[in-house]
Amino acid sequence: MNRDKRLNSIRILIESEHITEFKQIFHYIPKSVIGKHLRTNNPRMSRLVLKVDELTVQEIVFLSNLIEVDFNKLNTIVFRQYLNDHKKRK
Secondary structure, eight states: OOOOHHHHHHHHHHHTTSOOSGGGGGGTSOHHHHHHHHTOOHHHHHHHHHOGGGOOHHHHHHHHHHHTOOHHHHHHHHHHHHHHHHHHHO
8 A cells, every 4th residue: 555645744744843733733634544544533533633632642653653753753742732732721
């Protein structure tokens, strides 16, 4: 199966720090594409984009392998969104 070229673009954008929060990934690739790889449905993907605290470590590891980006970089992006979202709620 051919690798989706958008995944390479996301990797480059993450590594160059143009993507700084998890939700920004979906400006470049549909949630349905990532959801298909995670084997989850669109409603859950929509929830994960808005509430990253529902992402499991296993899902973050899987996504880092899928995008071919270091787990720590992806985890930092997820955590940054989590912190920013919680600042807004206070």
